[in-house]
Amino acid sequence: MISETQMPKIFRDVIDDQVTIYGQRRSITNRNELPETTIIPIENQSHWLKIPGVICVFVDMKGSTKLSATLHDHSTAGAYQLFTGTAVRLFAEFEAPYIDVRGDGVFGLFNSDQPYRAFATAVTFKTFASEVFMPKIKDKTGLDVSSHIGIDQRTVLVRKIGLKRHSGRTDRQNEVWAGKPVNMASKLAALGGANQLIVSGRFYDKITNDLARKSCGCPGGVKTSLWSGVDVSTNPIFDFATAYSLGSPGWCKTHGEEYCNSVLALDR
Numbered sequence: 001m002i003s004e005t006q007m008p009k010i011f012r013d014v015i016d017d018q019v020t021i022y023g024q025r026r027s028i029t030n031r032n033e034l035p036e037t038t039i040i041p042i043e044n045q046s047h048w049l050k051i052p053g054v055i056c057v058f059v060d061m062k063g064s065t066k067l068s069a070t071l072h073d074h075s076t077a078g079a080y081q082l083f084t085g086t087a088v089r090l091f092a093e094f095e096a097p098y099i100d101v102r103g104d105g106v107f108g109l110f111n112s113d114q115p116y117r118a119f120a121t122a123v124t125f126k127t128f129a130s131e132v133f134m135p136k137i138k139d140k141t142g143l144d145v146s147s148h149i150g151i152d153q154r155t156v157l158v159r160k161i162g163l164k165r166h167s168g169r170t171d172r173q174n175e176v177w178a179g180k181p182v183n184m185a186s187k188l189a190a191l192g193g194a195n196q197l198i199v200s201g202r203f204y205d206k207i208t209n210d211l212a213r214k215s216c217g218c219p220g221g222v223k224t225s226l227w228s229g230v231d232v233s234t235n236p237i238f239d240f241a242t243a244y245s246l247g248s249p250g251w252c253k254t255h256g257e258e259y260c261n262s263v264l265a266l267d268r
Contacts, residue, residue, distance in 0.1 A: 021045045028157065033111040034097035035158075040175055042160035048178075053112025055153045055203065056181035057096075057122050059087050059129075060105035060189045063145040079137050079145065080104060086128055094121040100175070105189070107182055112153070115206040116266040122149050122197055124260065127250025130195045150188030151199040153206065154180035180239065187237050191230075197246040198230060204244045211263050215248065216255040 002012055026046045034051060041047040061083050067076045087106035091099045094117055096108030110118040129147035137145045162173025188198045204227070207213070214223045226248050233241040251260055 033113075034109055037098070037175060040158055040160050042162070042173060048157045048159045050155065050157050051111075052155045053153055054156045054177075054179070054181050055110040055112070055115060055118040055151065056107055056185040057091075057110070057118050057125075058105060058107040058150045058182065058185035058189045059122075059125050060148055060150075060186065061145065062148045062194055063143065064104045066143045066145060067141070075141055079141070082136065083133060083147070086133070087125060090125055090128070091121060094124070096121065098175070102186075105186065107185065109156075109177070109181070114267050115153070115203065116209070116212060116263045118151060118203075119207050119212055120260055120263045122151055123246070123248070123251060123263075125149065126195060126197050126246070126248075127256070130249045134195065144194070146194035148189045148192035148195070149197040150185040150190070150192065151197070151203050152181045152184035152188060153200065153203040154184070156181060184238065188243060191232075191243070192245070195249065198243050199246075200238075201240045201242045201244065209263075209266055211259060211266065216252050216259060218252050218254055 002015065004012070024046045026048060027044070028048050028050045030050050030052075032051070034054065035049060040049060061080075064080075067079050084101055084104065084106055088099055088101065091106065091108035094108070096110055098109040100107055108118075108121060110121075125147070126149060134144070134146045137143060156177050156179035158175055158177050160173045161176045184200060188200060192198045210223070213226060215226055217223045226246055227244045228247060230243040230245050231241070232238045232243050250256070
């Protein structure tokens with residue numbers, strides 16, 4: 001316990017209030033899909049929403065410390081803008097129900113019936129990272145900066161944490177997603193190398209169509225498996241034994257548009 005002489009009372013009162021809320025029984029409302037952010041609860045601090053099968057696509061900049069450590073402000077700002085700005089816009093164009101920025105990473109959340117849309121989003125960003133982001137930053141700065149991407153799927157709990165109003169403003173709040181997907185997706189991203197996409201086994205099991213599992217056949221016309229297993233059974237941060245890494249650098253230069261549209265149609 002914090003003693004009366006350990007910190008000013010005004011701050012002890014804040015902590016005590018939060019401990020009181022922690023001790024209350026929480027109410028949970030089940031929902032079938034991700035809600036609009038305006039209806040995510042904040043007023044009742046013991047109320048949460050529960051959504052099954054939420055898919056998280058997490059894209060993170062790999063090598064970002066090189067930027068801030070060695071470059072001028074303008075170059076660093078430009079790289080961050082290109083990476084995070086493109087990620088947010090792509091997630092929005094792929095109609096991710098929820099998008100957030102976390103440091104130099106961005107994550108988008110998709111409903112349980114959107115596994116192929118989530119997959120197409122990740123491959124599209126992977127294509128951007130390998131074809132545009134990495135060479136542009138290399139040409140401009142001489143640095144090898146890339147991305148790594150992770151995907152996981154699991155039930156989540158969500159509510160807003162923060163202040164409902166403060167000095168007439170309502171922006172001192174944010175959604176908190178409690179559960180596996182965001183944390184696991186970010187850890188899978190961190191596990192990968194440059195421009196690598198790694199997904200959990202439970203998400204991989206949802207994308208069974210050959211459009212997501214096999215190549216288009218370029219070059220030579222022979223379709224091959226796009227994925228290889230990654231043993232994570234001895235890594236205590238994961239709650240699954242096998243992950244899968246996508247071998248393709250992105251959408252095929254010849255058939256990519258066709259495949260992307262076909263993959264998106266699989267969720268309908």
